[in-house]
Amino acid sequence: MSVLVNKNSKVIVQGFTGSEGSFHAQQMIEYGTNVVGGVTPGKGGSTHLDRPVFNTVAEAVEKAGADTSIIFVPPAFAADAILEAADAGIKVIITITEGIPVKDMIAVKAYLKGKDLTLIGPNCPGVITPGEAKVGIMPGFVFKPGRIGIVSKSGTLTYEAADQIVKAGLGISTAIGIGGDPIIGTPTKNAVEMLMNDPETDAIVMIGEIGGNYEAMAAEYIRSTGNRKPVVGFIAGQTAPKGRRMGHAGAIIGGADDTAEAKMRIMRENGIFVVDSPAEIGDTMVKALRGEAVNA
Amino acid sequence: MNIHEYQGKEILKRYGVRIQEGIVASTAEEAVEAAKRLTEETGTGWHVIKAQIHAGGRGKGGGVKLAKNLEQVKEIAGQIIGMNLVTHQTGPEGKNVHKVLVAQDVYYPGVSETKEFYVSILLDRATGQNVIMYSTEGGMDIEEVAEHTPDKIFKEYISPVVGLQGFQARKIAFNFGLEGEAFKEMVKFITALYKAYVETDSSMFEINPVLKTSDNKILAVDAKVDLDDNALYRHKDLADLRDITEEDPLEVEAGEHNLNYVKLDGNVGCMVNGAGLAMATMDIIKLSGGEPANFLDVGGGANAKTVEAGFRIILKDPNVKAILINIFGGIVRCDRVANGVVEAYKNIGNIEVPIIVRLQGTNAEEGARIIDESGLKVSSAVLLKDAAQKVKEVIESVNA
Numbered sequence: 001m002s003v004l005v006n007k008n009s010k011v012i013v014q015g016f017t018g019s020e021g022s023f024h025a026q027q028m029i030e031y032g033t034n035v036v037g038g039v040t041p042g043k044g045g046s047t048h049l050d051r052p053v054f055n056t057v058a059e060a061v062e063k064a065g066a067d068t069s070i071i072f073v074p075p076a077f078a079a080d081a082i083l084e085a086a087d088a089g090i091k092v093i094i095t096i097t098e099g100i101p102v103k104d105m106i107a108v109k110a111y112l113k114g115k116d117l118t119l120i121g122p123n124c125p126g127v128i129t130p131g132e133a134k135v136g137i138m139p140g141f142v143f144k145p146g147r148i149g150i151v152s153k154s155g156t157l158t159y160e161a162a163d164q165i166v167k168a169g170l171g172i173s174t175a176i177g178i179g180g181d182p183i184i185g186t187p188t189k190n191a192v193e194m195l196m197n198d199p200e201t202d203a204i205v206m207i208g209e210i211g212g213n214y215e216a217m218a219a220e221y222i223r224s225t226g227n228r229k230p231v232v233g234f235i236a237g238q239t240a241p242k243g244r245r246m247g248h249a250g251a252i253i254g255g256a257d258d259t260a261e262a263k264m265r266i267m268r269e270n271g272i273f274v275v276d277s278p279a280e281i282g283d284t285m286v287k288a289l290r291g292e293a294v295n296a
Numbered sequence: 297m298n299i300h301e302y303q304g305k306e307i308l309k310r311y312g313v314r315i316q317e318g319i320v321a322s323t324a325e326e327a328v329e330a331a332k333r334l335t336e337e338t339g340t341g342w343h344v345i346k347a348q349i350h351a352g353g354r355g356k357g358g359g360v361k362l363a364k365n366l367e368q369v370k371e372i373a374g375q376i377i378g379m380n381l382v383t384h385q386t387g388p389e390g391k392n393v394h395k396v397l398v399a400q401d402v403y404y405p406g407v408s409e410t411k412e413f414y415v416s417i418l419l420d421r422a423t424g425q426n427v428i429m430y431s432t433e434g435g436m437d438i439e440e441v442a443e444h445t446p447d448k449i450f451k452e453y454i455s456p457v458v459g460l461q462g463f464q465a466r467k468i469a470f471n472f473g474l475e476g477e478a479f480k481e482m483v484k485f486i487t488a489l490y491k492a493y494v495e496t497d498s499s500m501f502e503i504n505p506v507l508k509t510s511d512n513k514i515l516a517v518d519a520k521v522d523l524d525d526n527a528l529y530r531h532k533d534l535a536d537l538r539d540i541t542e543e544d545p546l547e548v549e550a551g552e553h554n555l556n557y558v559k560l561d562g563n564v565g566c567m568v569n570g571a572g573l574a575m576a577t578m579d580i581i582k583l584s585g586g587e588p589a590n591f592l593d594v595g596g597g598a599n600a601k602t603v604e605a606g607f608r609i610i611l612k613d614p615n616v617k618a619i620l621i622n623i624f625g626g627i628v629r630c631d632r633v634a635n636g637v638v639e640a641y642k643n644i645g646n647i648e649v650p651i652i653v654r655l656q657g658t659n660a661e662e663g664a665r666i667i668d669e670s671g672l673k674v675s676s677a678v679l680l681k682d683a684a685q686k687v688k689e690v691i692e693s694v695n696a
Contacts (some may be wrong), residue, residue, distance in 0.1 A: 275585050277684065
C-alpha cells in the first residue's frame with residue numbers, strides 16, 4: 001500500500017530540462033521511479049532523458065496519463081506551476097522549490113482548498129516509498145523498505161532519521177518531507193494521518209522544528225487516535241534564539257508556543273516518545289516497538 | 297528583511313497611510329535643519345528625536361527624546377547619534393546609532409483627548425491567510441498585553457480570495473470605540489495600511505502606537521516593517537532599503553558566499569548541510585555540555601570552497617573553542633567533502649581549535665579514512681552519537 005507514491009505512480013517533472021530538474025529526474029529514473037515525461041513550456045514534442053517533453057501539464061496528463069508531479073521550477077514561477085498541475089488534474093503535487101514568496105503561497109493554498117489533490121512542500125525533499133518510487137531529491141540508498149513511516153519538515157534530518165531506522169534493523173514504509181516554509185500544502189497532522197491509516201506502517205517518526213503550531217496539532221490528532229501506533233518525535237531548534245530565522249523561512253520563534261521546548265512538552269503530553277537528541281531516534285524507535293520506550 | 301522606522305513610514309505614506317511626519321538626519325546640524333523644515337511644513341513647535349536602529353524598546357533605552365526648541369534638538373541629536381543603544385531587543389552589546397528621525401510632535405492639545413491603539417498585520421500560518429491583530433492597549437508591549445489581558449487583543453482574518461472588506465475595517469474602528477471623524481479616519485487608515493502590506497509583499501507590519509490626535513486624525517507614530525526576502529526580486533526599490541550596518545558583519549560575509557549563517561553566543565562552532573540538521577546539530581552541542589557559537593547551513597553543495605568559506609567565518613569568532621562539521625552526504629559524496637575539509641584546513645593554516653568531522657551517507661567510510669589519514673588535528677565520526685560523544689570529550693578538555 002504505502003502512501004502518496006508507489007510503483008504505479010505516473011510521475012512528470014515540471015522544470016524537466018533545467019539543471020536541477022534534469023539531474024534529479026535522472027536520479028529518480030535510475031532509482032526505478034516511473035517517470036513518464038516532463039513539462040517545459042516551448043520544448044514540447046522533444047525528448048529528454050528518453051522521455052517525452054510536453055508544453056503543458058494538461059498535455060502530459062492526456063498523453064502520458066500523469067497523476068503525480070514534481071516541481072523544480074524557479075521560485076518566481078513555482079506558484080504558477082503548482083496551479084497548472086492542479087488545474088490539469090494531477091493528484092499528488094510535490095514542490096521542491098525553495099524561496100517562493102509567501103503572498104504567492106497564500107493564493108495557491110486558497111485555490112487548492114476543497115480540491116481532491118495533495119500538495120507536498122514547497123521547500124521540501126519530496127516523498128519516497130523505498131523500493132517503489134522516489135519522487136524527490138533524497139539519496140535513495142539510505143531508505144530501505146520496511147514498516148516505519150517518517151514525516152519531517154527538514155531534508156537532511158529526514159535522511160538522518162531514515163539512516164538510524166535502517167541501522168537499527170528496521171525499514172521505511174514511506175518518508176514524507178513536508179517542507180520548511182511558513183505555508184505548506186500538507187501540514188504535519190495530515191501527513192501523520194496518512195501514515196496512521198496506512199496498513200503497511202507500524203510506527204511513525206515525526207520530526208519538527210521551531211515555528212508555527214503544526215506539531216501541536218499533529219500531537220493532538222495522535223492522541224485522538226488512542227495512540228494507535230507508536231510515534232517517536234524530535235524538534236530541532238532547542239538552542240535557537242527568539243526572533244531569528246534559522247535557515248528555513250518558517251523556522252522562527254514568534255511566540256511562547258512555538259519554541260522547541262513548548263512543542264516537545266505538548267508532544268509528550270499527547271503520548272509521543274520525544275527524544276532530546278537527534279542521535280537517539282533509531283534506538284528509541286526500537287524500544288517503542290518493544291513497548292519499552294519511556295515517555296519522559 | 298527589516299528596515300528602519302523612517303523607511304517604513306515612507307512606504308506607508310506612499311500608500312496613503314497618515315504618518316507622524318519626520319525627516320532623517322545623520323548629524324546634529326542636519327537635525328536642526330530638519331527640525332526647521334519640519335516646522336515650516338507641519339507647524340510643529342516641539343520635535344521628537346528618535347534613534348533609527350533595527351530594534352524595539354528604543355524609548356526605554358534613551359533613544360527617543362522630546363526637544364522643545366532648536367538648541368535641544370541639536371543637543372539631543374548630538375547625544376543620540378553615535379551612542380550605543382541598548383534595549384531588550386539589541387542584547388547587552390547594544391547597537392550603534394547612525395541616524396535619527398526628527399519627527400513632529402503629534403501629542404498636541406486640542407478638542408478631544410488623544411488615544412493610542414495597537415495594529416499589526418501578519419501571516420496566520422495555521423489558516424494560511426493574513427490577519428490584522430489589534431488592541432485598544434496601544435503604546436504597550438503587546439506580548440505583555442497578550443499575557444495579562446488577552447481579551448483586549450482582537451483578530452480579523454482576511455480572505456485571500458476577496459481581500460479586506462469595508463465591513464472588516466469598520467468593525468475594527470467600532471471595536472476601538474471611535475465615532476464621527478475619527479471613525480472615518482480609522483477606516484481609511486486600516487484600508488490603506490492593508491493595501492500597503494499586500495502590495496509590498498511584507499511579512500509583518502507593527503504600528504505601535506496608532507494615534508488618534510486631539511483633532512481626530514489617525515496616524516502611525518511608529519512603524520516596524522518586515523519585508524519578505526523571497527519577494528524582494530519583484531521590489532527592486534525596497535531591496536535597496538537594506539542597511540547592512542544593522543547586520544552582523546560575519547552574517548553579511550557569509551551571505552556573500554551563499555552560506556546561511558546566524559551568529560550566536562556559544563563556544564562550539566558548527567557547519568552543517570541542511571537547515572533542520574543544522575539546528576539539530578546545535579542542540580547536540582548543547583546536550584554535550586557546550587553552547588553553539590553559530591547556525592551555519594552550507595546548503596546542498598558542500599565542497600572545498602564553501603567549507604573553506606565556512607571555516608574562515610567560524611574562526612573569526614574569538615569565542616569558538618571547537619568546531620563540529622556535520623554533513624549528511626546524499627547527492628554530495630562524503631569523500632569529496634572530506635577532501636574539501638582537508639584542503640580548506642591546509643589553505644587556512646594554523647587552525648588551533650580541535651575539529652570534529654562527522655560524515656554520513658554516500659561513501660562515509662571513505663570520507664572518515666581521508667580525515668583520519670590526513671595527519672591533521674581533526675577527528676572523524678560516522679554515527680551522530682559518536683560525534684556527540686567526541687564533542688563532549690573535546691568540551692571537557694577545553695574546560696579543564
